[in-house]
Amino acid sequence: xxxxxxxxxxxxxxxxxxxxxxxxxxxxxxxxxxxxxxxxxxxxxxxxxxxxxxxxxxxxxxxxxxxxxxxxxxxxxxxxxxxxxxxxxxxxxxxxxxxxxxxxxxxxxxxxxxxxxxxxxxxxxxxxxxxxxxxxxxxxxxxxxxxxxxxxxxxxxxxxxxxxxxxxxxxxxxxxxxxxxxxxxxxxxxxxxxxxxxxxxxxxxxxxxxxxxxxxxxxxxxxxxxxxxxxxxxxxxxxxxxxxxxxxxx
Ligand code: C2E
Ligand code: MG
Ligand code: MG
Numbered sequence: 298x299x300x301x302x303x304x305x306x307x308x309x310x311x312x313x314x315x316x317x318x319x320x321x322x323x324x325x326x327x328x329x330x331x332x333x334x335x336x337x338x339x340x341x342x343x344x345x346x347x348x349x350x351x352x353x354x355x356x357x358x359x360x361x362x363x364x365x366x367x368x369x370x371x372x373x374x375x376x377x378x379x380x381x382x383x384x385x386x387x388x389x390x391x392x393x394x395x396x397x398x399x400x401x402x403x404x405x406x407x408x409x410x411x412x413x414x415x416x417x418x419x420x421x422x423x424x425x426x427x428x429x430x431x432x433x434x435x436x437x438x439x440x441x442x443x444x445x446x447x448x449x450x451x452x453x454x455x456x457x458x459x460x461x462x463x464x465x466x467x468x469x470x471x472x473x474x475x476x477x478x479x480x481x482x483x484x485x486x487x488x489x490x491x492x493x494x495x496x497x498x499x500x501x502x503x504x505x506x507x508x509x510x511x512x513x514x515x516x517x518x519x520x521x522x523x524x525x526x527x528x529x530x531x532x533x534x535x536x537x538x539x540x541x542x543x544x545x546x547x
Pocket of ligand 3: 449470472
């Protein structure tokens, strides 16, 4: 009930975490992440409240808002000269069940005048497994429209490999758990296997949760394309993101 009230009173926030190219380390995009301020001045984790919002159906409205907010901020970045960044938005299963979902995404892109290829939708393996037919159809239509598709937390669900070929994917996100296995003097076979799999399927790969320099260099050596993690930047409010990005005003 509190989530519903706070969402209605516009108290939820969308933060952004930069994603970087592993070779140049320049920012190539950012992931939009929900933040719910709590009374004690902290934040309730989306890992806690997103499942509640999914269960109650509220995620459909919240998800629409995150999508709009992400497109609005990307437009703002475009106007400030950051014309080649993409924004990644997490999508839940109930959103795919919403018959207006595909049109909502297309209209948001058009309304804000952003390039469709600068919007990326992140879905987890569990979403795909839940109702593959609905998800494959929606994503195929959005992909034809130009939007990019990433599989989030790859390797943590029990993905059926056959869906990797049925889905119109652009990117695999190597789950933080496997990146975290990269420790000095140790190999990280699962991370390596996922990057190889991605490469063989012609997909881009991004390492999640990169916290240490040696993890970044290991992933780069494996042929991973991009990274996201505290080593580069934590999720931050939009104003901080603007300050974080290189100045394009001159
Ligand atoms: P996710 O999509 O896998 O997002 C990445 C999570 O990893 C974020 O947690 C981020 O803050 C965290 N992270 C990034 N780099 C590091 C690192 O170097 N070390 C560590 N320890 N963590 C790192 P966050 O923001 O708490 O979000 C948790 C999950 O909540 C997200 O996981 C996503 O599944 C869900 N979520 C967040 N925003 C949305 C949303 O707008 N819609 C939906 N449906 N789900 C969302
Ligand atoms: Mg994500
Ligand atoms: Mg993830």
